Amino acid sequence: MNEPRIGIIHTSPATVDLFGRLLREALPSVRVVNLLDDSILPELAANGGDLSTVVPRWSDYARIARERDVDLILNACSSVGEVGAMVEPTVGIPIVRVDTEMAREAVRRGSRIAVVATLATTLRPTSDLLVETAEGLDHAVTIERVLVDGAYEALMRGDQAGHDDKILAALSHAAETSDAVVLAQASMARVVPRLPAEARGKVLASPPFAVKEVLSRLSLRPQA
Missing domain, CATH: 3.40.50.1860 (Rossmann fold)
Incomplete structure (x- = not known):
């Protein structure tokens, strides 16, 4: 090809x-x-x-x-x-x-997976995919669903900085208690470089x- x-x-x-x-x-x-x-x-x-x-x-x-x-x-x-x-x-x-390959990697990382989203509509399909992937790999996982309140609304107002700051805070907190942190929306990946190295290593973005x-x-x- x-x-x-x-x-x-x-x-x-x-x-x-x-x-x-x-x-x-x-x-x-x-x-x-x-x-x-x-x-x-x-x-x-x-x-x-x-x-x-x-x-x-x-x-x-x-x-x-x-x-x-x-x-x-x-x-x-x-x-x-x-x-x-x-x-x-x-x-x-x-x-x-x-997000198929990202889900496989998240399940390989451990049993505690946080799914972070700014839209409620992305939490269900991403979480469901993780559960299905875990079942296919015969792994037991616990999924924590994290909706970043106000982030999407900030983005719609044109407040990119406010949107990013809210996501950054949510990712930092999720990384403290999870083996892997999954971004439910690819567009959130822009925030990851701002995280400390240890937390950054736990965050998975789909692109x-x-x-x-x-x-x-x-x-x-x-x-x-």
């Missing part, structure tokens, strides 16, 4: 540049096709996380990506992580869930793990 083509379906502008950079660092020859719908997360927040309302158009985005001749689709949003498996049989190309999974599914190795 000389020029792999990866389609990425985003629900936040924050992940567009992030995944483009990580994929190009691993595969300089990669071609990335981005599709963004930033109305999905507000809709899920309003309807209590009812995925049935967004599945039809997410399926359309996957079809559009396939028509652009991509080799694989990356579902970049954990809030709709389950949707990929629903539509993959009809799309006909692999769909990688952004680098997702890129690893993409390469594995395409039977590729990082290019020099």
